[in-house]
Amino acid sequence: MENVFFLMFGPQEWIIILIIVLLLFGGSKIPQLMKGLGQGVKEFNNAKKGVEEETKQ
Incomplete structure (x- = not known):
């Protein structure tokens, strides 16, 4: 899903x-x-990982 943006452009x-x-x-x-x-x-990915870890608990 993260690479979808790059597929939009040739x-x-x-x-x-x-x-x-x-x-x-x-x-x-x-x-x-x-x-x-x-x-x-990097900050966005760190925040995303933090939210994912919190939702797993």
């Missing part, structure tokens, strides 16, 4: 999205954006 769409992101933020800001995105995903 390679051409991802290339267009990457070009738009580069134009909007520039190359120097992208590592910061990806770091923030990664931290957000």
Whole structure:
């Protein structure tokens, strides 16, 4: 279910999205954006695991 989002877009769409992101933020800001995105995903997954563990008990 987590990978469903990535199946919605083909390679051409991802290339267009990457070009738009580069134009909007520039190359120097992208590592910061990806770091923030990664931290957000990590926090979300941790919260999801916590809720799943609580519901099992």
